[in-house]
Amino acid sequence: MKRTKVVVKGIIGKSLSYWRNSDKETLIKGNSIVPFDEKIISAVWAKGQVVGSNNPDNYRKDECGAWIYFSHYSNRESQYGWEIDHITFVDHVASDDLNNLRPLQWQNNACKGSGELACIVTANKTNNGPTKTG
Template identity: 50%
Template sequence: MSWTDEEIQKVWEKGQKVTDNDPNLWRKDECNAWMSRKEYGNRKSDFGWEIDHISPGGSDSLSNLRPLQWDNNNDKSDGRLKCNIVSSGTNNDNKNKK
């Protein structure tokens, strides 16, 4: 799916604002993983993020979309959110790697 800049911004605004962080630059996803606004679509960045359909196969309406750190979105292969990438201070960590 190709999203417009306006759609990307509206989904970004659904991300969790974090005190003492500029919400135009930094937010957290539903898994509490950091996302950087400028890293939209960048799977080479720990802070990259993508637009996720809350209900897979559902509509493209804003109510069915959310921002997710790209690895959390990638791990959602069976349609269920696993939250493997979570924040640890100012970084993201994979909670399954020790």
């Protein structure tokens, strides 16, 4: 299938580089299909917590307090990588309605699966690290 390079400019003016299949609907990063379009990615990013004087176009925090970096969307190689999480599942089906979506640091999202949010990563000043227990 033929692919075309796409630079996605979101609502916030930041860019993400992807490939788009010839079907004009599927975004691809590496060998993975990106399940959301650029408008949803930007709208979900806007739901992240703005922190102090940090540029909100680049950095925000997720619901667990972990740093996320816009350009590292769908990047599990980065401590600041983030994914779009479905807040609730109804009858094992996730609604893609924007009200049911939130940005989560990728490890927090992976740990959650289809269950309750378990914050395993949070910010430690400018870096992310494991949450402290006890």
